[in-house]
Amino acid sequence: PEKPHYFWQTVMTAPEQELLCIFGTGDFGRSLGQRLLQTGYRVVYGSRRPHSCGPLPQGAQVMSHEAAAQSAGVIFLCVHRENYDFLETLVTQLKGKVLVDVSNNLKKNVYPEANAEYLQRLIPGAHVVKAFNTLSAWSLQNGPSDASRQVYLCGNSAEAKQQVVETATKLGFNVLDRGTLSAARELEDFPLQLFPEWRLPLRLAFGLTAFFFFYLLIRDVVYTYVEQDKDISFRIMVSLANKVFPIVSLIMLSLCYLPGVVAAFLQLYRGTKYKRFPDWLDRWMLCRKQLGLLALGFASLHVLYTLIIPIRYYVRFRIAESTISKIKENQTSVFDTTMAWRVDSYYAMGILGFGLYLLLGISSLPSVSNALSWREFSFIQSKLGYLTLFFCTFHTYLYGWDKFLRPSYYKWYTPPGYMLCLVVPSVVMALKLVILLPCVDRSLTRIRRGWERTDPEGDSKKSLLT
Amino acid sequence: PEKPHYFWQTVMTAPEQELLCIFGTGDFGRSLGQRLLQTGYRVVYGSRRPHSCGPLPQGAQVMSHEAAAQSAGVIFLCVHRENYDFLETLVTQLKGKVLVDVSNNLKKNVYPEANAEYLQRLIPGAHVVKAFNTLSAWSLQNGPSDASRQVYLCGNSAEAKQQVVETATKLGFNVLDRGTLSAARELEDFPLQLFPEWRLPLRLAFGLTAFFFFYLLIRDVVYTYVEQDKDISFRIMVSLANKVFPIVSLIMLSLCYLPGVVAAFLQLYRGTKYKRFPDWLDRWMLCRKQLGLLALGFASLHVLYTLIIPIRYYVRFRIAESTISKIKENQTSVFDTTMAWRVDSYYAMGILGFGLYLLLGISSLPSVSNALSWREFSFIQSKLGYLTLFFCTFHTYLYGWDKFLRPSYYKWYTPPGYMLCLVVPSVVMALKLVILLPCVDRSLTRIRRGWERTDPEGDSKKSLLT
């Protein structure tokens, strides 16, 4: 369906075809040239050896660097940073031209300055614009695709940027101006990043999962094997997983709220909000969203694992066995109303908690959180977040019920997993309750509005962030 | 990982450090100053008492208002509106300067004009730009975070706005230009809003939930207690909730579609689309999306409550009892094919309805609906929406089946809850069918394309919106 469109474009824009220059006949240069030609531009390549530079997109011209640079106003530099030095011989020809740096590095922090900044220093007379470097090779050759719809650019000259904006828009991309050339480093680091802010939460999640898996493996499977000589290893796949997932989920959810509480106490203790938090607390606070989303993932798995319980072979077998044995032994079982209340409340708390959990997750979607005012966002993440934590913790307490007191549940003197996982959320909620006390709350609010406790004058002055 | 980046920025941009001025040494002023200093700007504070204005971020200068204003081209005004009058003495110094108004009010509609408009009137020679007021204090001090990624700005001077855009971009924010200073009121109201368009639907949802909860509590629990002297109050947690949620969900879903139908009949009756709808209908139509999303929330809870049925203690107990009693009484039960058809159809309708419900919800996400053409959006929301309503209504009718006719279900002469909840959707679907009749549809289409019934010429002229 796109085809006829391109056809018309080529035909209609014939009289106004603009000429663009590309330095570099490598993969990036060829892909870009191909796409520019398709969109109706004329393209000239600048090459060291114009007559033996390998195959180029049909319709493109090849010239020496000098001739190519003079023929066009905009030059795309598709060359590795290591080879920028040849440009020094072209200082005259590049004067006043728009020089688009599309380069990326293979690693972060190899050079002291960004490629584009280095380029600008090399050719001060040119208007360097950093752009197109965040796109995948595929989308450069074929047009915008999923994660490559946006061209980020930066540069010191507004006019130069405008020219690049127009070309990128014509190629079908959305353009986001990131300001002056000092943002180039950020743009050059972007394609290299692989979920940097997810690493810590992911490691934590894996660590907790592994710990509780082996803890429960020993308490459940190994214990039964050793003490009762029964092999229940088949329970690993579902029963054990369905203990590990909710435990990890609840701990990680409470770890989302712990740093906020710690920060509040630190501010109360210091009597100011302008003193910087220790680094570990800063980093912890910055990954709360990721912690919460991982916790939601584990909670979702817990929900699915719970819902398939009645269709498991093991469960069906046991229910049939229990019915049969009841009949054979002619038992009369009495309906236990307390049990019914407890089990139903347990499920209701779990469902309501999971519902709110999902709401928190949805409000974390970029397009949703962007549409919220921060008052709305903090209402959801803080008020509803604590309600979620309360529901989920209460759900776990209901699961435990009176098992906390029965010694038989402490196999090999170890507490069951769900008891361990209740520690952090209980502490968080207790500390939060302290903060909500009117007198504490008043002090904290004052501090957060900028008030500072100034016991000795000089000390307070020093406390300001440097 | 961000640290080295800031480090380089500070080092690299050293020679071109720009000087910005901040009026006001309160919380907002200090937080902003701290962030500006971190990003590589030089900052000078203007203060009434430059020598006793309390602690300020290290690296910032303090001067009198006059001196500070003269030293910089851009001045951030971090002062409450009540104290703007001191600026009148600075009219000369502020002439031609960019004056960034970051103020917010504590309440809406306290003043007849927006703070920024008032400021512009006070200092007509300055270029007032409204900006940064929608950010949270945290993100102002620490950089963009979830709901504070976007800086909205407005102002009458394009050049002044451009300068603020550059600073905001350098601080890491995305900037959205909202036009001239007449948009300032909207920007100032934004941080105060707490889900304004959700209030009506939320109240409705709470009202319906409360009504049906007590209605069913009386019909189910109280009735059984009074008439049969049995305590089944444990059913409140799951059984009762799982009746209330689907009922409220279906009613709210049909209330999404009712205003559209009412509007169509109103247009048919009036013979024009240019006459404004009554206020209540306008307000109702504007909250259809929120009604639908709440309905989806209730439907999701209904799904979860339904899926845990087989693992409830009460259900397992009753199934075992029934099997045991069958054996003891040596009953031979016959498989009822009609029952199998009915129950399976009931579930299938529910699942398909819920699937479409989810689709409607997903297409309401801002980023998804922005990517759709309105033809696509209205196809989903209207065509698939009515299909959803049909599936869900049919699901409820299948639940009722033949109970509609049995008097034993009318306890204390009240109809069961699901019968009550079928009223609105049935009416909506009947009215929609009328609208789909060819003759009615034709008239409506003509009206919606701009045609007007002009019985008496003058009357029609009057009908135009004023």
Place this chain on the structure above:
Amino acid sequence: PEKPHYFWQTVMTAPEQELLCIFGTGDFGRSLGQRLLQTGYRVVYGSRRPHSCGPLPQGAQVMSHEAAAQSAGVIFLCVHRENYDFLETLVTQLKGKVLVDVSNNLKKNVYPEANAEYLQRLIPGAHVVKAFNTLSAWSLQNGPSDASRQVYLCGNSAEAKQQVVETATKLGFNVLDRGTLSAARELEDFPLQLFPEWRLPLRLAFGLTAFFFFYLLIRDVVYTYVEQDKDISFRIMVSLANKVFPIVSLIMLSLCYLPGVVAAFLQLYRGTKYKRFPDWLDRWMLCRKQLGLLALGFASLHVLYTLIIPIRYYVRFRIAESTISKIKENQTSVFDTTMAWRVDSYYAMGILGFGLYLLLGISSLPSVSNALSWREFSFIQSKLGYLTLFFCTFHTYLYGWDKFLRPSYYKWYTPPGYMLCLVVPSVVMALKLVILLPCVDRSLTRIRRGWERTDPEGDSKKSLLT
């Protein structure tokens, strides 16, 4: 809540009210005029018969085209393309004016050039801007609503576009500049599109669903009826659907990954990445996202259909029957550990596969994929995608278990549905394994970095895309 805002705007902006001109008094012209008047603009209509042009929004003036054109700097052309020719008489009055073309056509590709381009050719002296044509009539009259929040515009004059941007922003819309007037055709086609990229995947999904529905209907229902004279048609609603949905889902998921594998082998065979793929492969690759999302939809239905199994009448009846018959025949059933392992693994694979499936779906949301670097996006879609495919395929193999070998499962010499659906995913995974072999992987990586196999020099040159 919006009311007071408009009130103030009207009052405050009174002295600076700008005058805009609208040509055309049809539906679009009236709706636009009404909205402009509400926002505080003055509006003058240009009409052929200024004294008998029907009812217009109160407050608007009507003049002849000539007079109206001269009075304003911006003219909105709300006229069908067929009637543009009257403008030729106004060439003098329109010189230097901004002419906003809001027109749409009823069909695509009717005219050789876009309306706006035709208009520019007709009135070369005017600055034509294409805008507002993608909005729904409702949102034009009432302000931004769900799928009509964005005004796309294009035009050759930056100043003319800026004027239209300001008006659109004042009306409350977000503006997206799509470049020069050559983008007009795309903008004019946008409102006509109804999920073009979903058509092929939807047709495929319907085809597969229909095929497997009838295939399984014959194998399950008809076979049982013919061979055993039993009517099990009630199984259509849930049991049959729950076989068709997972089958279609798995096939469509594997069809997402097949084109990538085919493309890799094609590149290996051709020894270059610069030769264009055949058209069918291109089209296939462009609809992978839609294939995947449909597959996710089917998988979600499969999950819901599976989870309601234990509350079906048919299942409860059968379980009770089996318990009763066990007791009557005094069977002693032995717990089968292999069976427990197998069933639990089957469910665990399914849940983990579905969890990853959901993750893929979430990362396809526009706002999420825009926030990812393409390295992150391709990690999710490729690495996690293949893991999803592996889990789901393994889940299906576990479902089959040893049934592959038992002839009794080949009713009427046809294999069960799940065997058929395993063909494509197994092939895709086998081919992927070949590609992952070190030697193959090395060649492919080289080719994807731009290397070309150049057996005969001339041949390779020809191979470049034309």
